[in-house]
Amino acid sequence: MWDRQVSIWPGKKVRRVDCCDPWEVANYLKFDVQEGDLSFSDLPYGMRLGGFLNRSARLIAIADQLKPRTKRFTLAHEIGHILLHPGMHHHREMPIHGLGEPREPVEPEELQANHFAGCLLVPTSLLKRAFRSMFKVEYLTMTDDVAYALLGEDYMSLMNSPPYSLAFHRCVGVVERFHGRQFQSLVDLFQVHPTTMAIRLRQCGLVRR
């Protein structure tokens, strides 16, 4: 999309991060995105869908009561199904907040669509560029000094977190100040939830323990 920006957005000034907008991507793929109430009578009482995909109608529906970042991830996940799973014609989805949810899917298609969504919303090259401009290093390793720069007096809570915890990665994703520099946090820049950003930071090798 970045390479075709002149034809996709004629006359508009485009930032690279605009190419991570799943509404723009759906539009580019000629899918209509509609938001509405997705409570259906055949669902168990009180259960609402997060979204659904109808490939032949070229329609993605997203539940309108979801929070903006959950809508964004759910839509990116549906785009993953469109591109990765051509045999998937009708698909119903529970709301997906992001990567690393407590109720992680086990079906390979769902895991693939989630991984796709993480990469679409937080592309590796853009994340690395933003990370370098904020932290002025290629990657961060958890040391006393770094933990203190992130959390101040509470830094020992990070140092004592379990080895496989994402607590350090989450802190890097949400922090708005580091060594006296102020910036927009990575989660706000890419509009994802902290655990999604934590997992992308780990996948890209930018935050290491």
Ligand SMILES: [Zn+2]
């Ligand atoms: Zn799905």
